[in-house]
Amino acid sequence: MASKEPIRVLVTGAAGQIGYALVPMIARGVMLGADQPVILHMLDIPPAAEALNGVKMELVDAAFPLLKGVVATTDVVEGCTGVNVAVMVGGFPRKEGMERKDVMSKNVSIYKAQASALEKHAAANCKVLVVANPANTNALILKEFAPSIPEKNISCLTRLDHNRALGQISERLNVQVSDVKNVIIWGNHSSTQYPDVNHATVKTPAGEKPVRELVADDACLMIVLLYRLNGEFISTVQQRGAAIIKARKLSSALSAASSACDHIRDWVLGTPEGTFVSMGVYSDGSYNVPAGLIYSFPVTCKNGEWTIVQGLAIDEYSRKKLDLTADELSEEKALAYSCLS
Numbered sequence: 480m481a482s483k484e485p486i487r488v489l490v491t492g493a494a495g496q497i498g499y500a501l502v503p504m505i506a507r508g509v510m511l512g513a514d515q516p517v518i519l520h521m522l523d524i525p526p527a528a529e530a531l532n533g534v535k536m537e538l539v540d541a542a543f544p545l546l547k548g549v550v551a552t553t554d555v556v557e558g559c560t561g562v563n564v565a566v567m568v569g570g571f572p573r574k575e576g577m578e579r580k581d582v583m584s585k586n587v588s589i590y591k592a593q594a595s596a597l598e599k600h601a602a603a604n605c606k607v608l609v610v611a612n613p614a615n616t617n618a619l620i621l622k623e624f625a626p627s628i629p630e631k632n633i634s635c636l637t638r639l640d641h642n643r644a645l646g647q648i649s650e651r652l653n654v655q656v657s658d659v660k661n662v663i664i665w666g667n668h669s670s671t672q673y674p675d676v677n678h679a680t681v682k683t684p685a686g687e688k689p690v691r692e693l694v695a696d697d698a699c700l701m702i703v704l705l706y707r708l709n710g711e712f713i714s715t716v717q718q719r720g721a722a723i724i725k726a727r728k729l730s731s732a733l734s735a736a737s738s739a740c741d742h743i744r745d746w747v748l749g750t751p752e753g754t755f756v757s758m759g760v761y762s763d764g765s766y767n768v769p770a771g772l773i774y775s776f777p778v779t780c781k782n783g784e785w786t787i788v789q790g791l792a793i794d795e796y797s798r799k800k801l802d803l804t805a806d807e808l809s810e811e812k813a814l815a816y817s818c819l820s
């Protein structure tokens with residue numbers, strides 16, 4: 480069988496800690512499939528050039544059969560040229576004493592410049608995933624400054640939060656994580672996100688059961704667990720990033736890299752029948768979320784396109800949570816725009 484044409488994948492911030500976990504996953508076929516050759520484009524800034532070259536040396540040393548080439552560069556045009564998939568991990572982190580506006584203003588200028596480079600030099604129909612925080616708003620800026628890239632092609636990562644929610648349910652109900660599905664992360668990749676289990680199910684010997692029904696199977700456990708699903712469960716997922724930083728003294732990296740692979744794999748190759756995943760995408764007003772925000776929704780993917788899952792019942796408690804995180808995104812949007820003027 481003739482081998483497939485390589486797909487060019489850009490990773491920005493490739494010399495950083497997520498980059499270091501992500502590039503070997505891509506080179507091994509975790510992101511695009513075990514039969515899909517790839518050419519990696521790794522972009523970072525000049526102070527990281529030597530470290531970036533070290534990562535390139537290790538990629539050569541690992542002799543990945545699917546890896547057909549590596550471009551390691553600090554030149555944004557070279558980095559973006561011809562790429563089919565762009566994973567934007569590079570950004571300006573918040574440092575001690577900095578205000579939110581200072582961080583936003585640095586990231587707005589980075590994402591404005593990279594948007595223009597992608598628009599001019601990436602392959603037609605390039606799919607973009609923004610990982611760097613504030614992920615939703617960086618993606619929105621990228622969309623605004625790359626008007627010729629279809630808005631359907633620009634997304635941000637909330638799959639890590641989605642996977643964290645699956646992991647928490649698996650641990651709490653003592654079931655395999657692969658048997659849990661259809662949790663939803665609504666909104667911002669921040670502590671206002673709403674991890675929603677109302678539509679989640681677990682595969683059991685008796686068929687698929689709603690998580691809430693499973694919990695309710697045991698009347699004694701019901702009150703405790705329902706309380707936890709609406710309280711502790713939500714705050715654990717919302718605060719998981721901070722808990723990892725506390726434990727590792729560094730933010731999540733392997734789980735972020737793995738979730739970025741899940742996000743792109745499902746987007747390109749499709750979600751399994753009956754399964755939805757969470758992606759930060761451009762809101763069209765579904766679920767009365769204001770249009771024009773990059774907001775995390777439940778989606779299914781087919782033929783390289785995502786579609787927001789429609790018609791899910793939203794109770795009063797959930798409605799408030801959906802609105803709260805939308806309000807935060809509207810504020811972030813206004814802050815980002817104020818940095819542009």
Ligand SMILES: NC(=O)C1=CN([C@@H]2O[C@H](COP(=O)(O)OP(=O)(O)OC[C@H]3O[C@@H](n4cnc5c(N)ncnc54)[C@H](O)[C@@H]3O)[C@@H](O)[C@H]2O)C=CC1
Nearest residue numbers: 492494495496497523524527569570610611612636639735
């Ligand atoms: N959406 C999500 O679920 C998650 C997002 N993050 C975010 O991902 C980002 C990266 O995290 P880490 O890899 O841990 O950070 P890191 O600091 O280890 O690496 C960031 C890299 O980006 C590079 N960089 C900075 N400005 C750049 C630019 N203009 N162009 C290209 N590269 C640039 C830096 O030189 C550095 O090598 C952070 O913003 C972090 O907050 C982290 C975990 C989860």
Ligand SMILES: O=C([O-])CC(=O)C(=O)O
Nearest residue numbers: 612719720721723730731
């Ligand atoms: O909180 C952070 O800085 C990293 C992050 O986004 C996460 O782990 O979800």
